[in-house]
Amino acid sequence: ETGVTQTPRHLVMGMTNKKSLKCEQHLGHNAMYWYKQSAKKPLELMFVYNFKEQTENNSVPSRFSPECPNSSHLFLHLHTLQPEDSALYLCASSPDRVAEKLFFGSGTQLSVL
């Protein structure tokens, strides 16, 4: 619908697992973002990529590892997560890096057991 597709929609993982979240945008945008959405908290920016180059790492723990192979695809690799990492992870894209007019995917609801 928005042109930004995220998979999977739901993910349950143990603290010792390794998993990856995938995002794909069909809008021809140059910038892509990962946001974390937790209950009763503002959306937290995690990473920004512009033309495949990481331009922002918002003090995110190393157990989250982003990858942007091209301007259309964005991954978030997860390993040894903690229960407090349970949240909705949203991918977004925008025409350029100034964070205007973000188009969000529907998110991946992550539960860490």
Next chain:
Amino acid sequence: GENVEQHPSTLSVQEGDSAVIKCTYSDSASNYFPWYKQELGKGPQLIIDIRSNVGEKKDQRIAVTLNKTAKHFSLHITETQPEDSAVYFCAASQVQGTDKLIFGTGTRLQVFP
């Protein structure tokens, strides 16, 4: 850094009534103020935005007003309909200065028929 406060956290209105959501920001350098609507099971969607050189902007039943002196901006929805029920987020950023959109904590709007 920028801090955005949003009120109220929940708002219930009767269909046909108006709804107003207010946000304040802390950084006087912020010059771009978007509003996003998030429906259940979906990512946030941009519904209207305003820049600091404009005091008011309208789009059909929604309008946003900005008071730069007081550093606050508001979303106004007139003639509310049940499909307006969602969580609304305000945000602030410095266009051409940062990749960061700083979001408010959200307002859950319920429109009762």
